[in-house]
Amino acid sequence: MNYQPEQVLLCDRSSWGLLQITGAERLNYLHNQSTNKFDQRLPGEGCETVFVTSTARTLDLATTYVTEDAVLVIVSPQRHEYLLKWLDRFIFPFDKVELRDISSENSIFTILGEKSATLLQKLGLDSLIGQPEGNHQLLEIEDIPVRVAVGSDLGIAGYNLIFPSKYREKLLQKLLENGVELISDRDWEQLRILQGRPAPDRELTEDYNPLEAGLWQTISFDKGCYIGQETIARLNTYNGVKQKLWGIKLSQEVTPPTPVTAEGSKVGMLTSCTVTPDGIFGLAYIKTKAGGIGFKVTVGDSIGEIITVPFVQHPN
Numbered sequence: 001m002n003y004q005p006e007q008v009l010l011c012d013r014s015s016w017g018l019l020q021i022t023g024a025e026r027l028n029y030l031h032n033q034s035t036n037k038f039d040q041r042l043p044g045e046g047c048e049t050v051f052v053t054s055t056a057r058t059l060d061l062a063t064t065y066v067t068e069d070a071v072l073v074i075v076s077p078q079r080h081e082y083l084l085k086w087l088d089r090f091i092f093p094f095d096k097v098e099l100r101d102i103s104s105e106n107s108i109f110t111i112l113g114e115k116s117a118t119l120l121q122k123l124g125l126d127s128l129i130g131q132p133e134g135n136h137q138l139l140e141i142e143d144i145p146v147r148v149a150v151g152s153d154l155g156i157a158g159y160n161l162i163f164p165s166k167y168r169e170k171l172l173q174k175l176l177e178n179g180v181e182l183i184s185d186r187d188w189e190q191l192r193i194l195q196g197r198p199a200p201d202r203e204l205t206e207d208y209n210p211l212e213a214g215l216w217q218t219i220s221f222d223k224g225c226y227i228g229q230e231t232i233a234r235l236n237t238y239n240g241v242k243q244k245l246w247g248i249k250l251s252q253e254v255t256p257p258t259p260v261t262a263e264g265s266k267v268g269m270l271t272s273c274t275v276t277p278d279g280i281f282g283l284a285y286i287k288t289k290a291g292g293i294g295f296k297v298t299v300g301d302s303i304g305e306i307i308t309v310p311f312v313q314h315p316n
Helices: 026-033 080-088 116-122 165-177 185-195 229-237
Strands: 009-012 017-022 046-052 058-066 071-075 098-101 106-112 136-141 144-150 158-164 181-183 243-250 258-262 265-276 279-287 296-299 302-307
Touching: 009 165, 009 185, 017 026, 017 080, 026 071, 046 080, 058 080, 058 144, 071 158, 080 098, 106 116, 106 165, 116 158, 144 165, 158 165, 185 265, 185 279, 243 265, 243 296, 258 279, 265 296, 279 296, 279 302
Parallel strands: 009 181
Antiparallel strands: 009 106, 017 071, 017 098, 046 058, 058 071, 106 158, 136 144, 144 158, 243 279, 243 302, 258 265, 258 296, 265 279, 296 302
């Protein structure tokens, strides 16, 4: 697709997982099981966080919303069952925490585009316009209860809508009547790569950690112990990030995973690739010592150049 800033796009992300964490100790529990800080989060706030192994290898990048009585956690497609079992392992008999997979009961729409706030105005949802990323409210659109949250999960202006699945067709029709353009899962995947959001089984695997993936905004370095904390703290303290995720512009399409080389030596791995009207782009992990932005590489039969992507952060 050829995304234009004036467009307001709608992606149906109902195939994504939605977990619900309840109980009096829910915030402390999530605080101890993921990379971001939750113990002082208030209802109406939200953030991104990463679930990692004990050695800080990535399991998934999640978006969380704290409500009055629960935490809602959006996780990647095909990951909700795995993560539900993973998280359940760390709930002990006397813990005041309950986990539920509520994916089948709810749908998720994501509104994308610089003009998405105009759409909210048309729908009478002005109260969220201009609020910080992650803030959310339970509102109504034509009597449909919808949790509207600031942010699109792609680093593009937008909003996530979470609502009961039985209203999917009614809400979709209402949004289409107000000028949104429905995009496919394939379009989302292309935007994901262009923006640089890492995905499970691509950039998020047990071969990489969140710092290498450029997910610094999801990590709290001043909170107490959590799963994977020791490894992440050590990598940060001693500047131990040995490879970094970058965008890459390619001269021709390449099927990932494909090694990235420079002067005959392997310097990284291509993890994603997409063909767009503006050229061929991908995501690749590159050894820190090899080079960064502007670095020229070879990927299969393609020539590549390392570029920045909006979603990825590399402060060092």
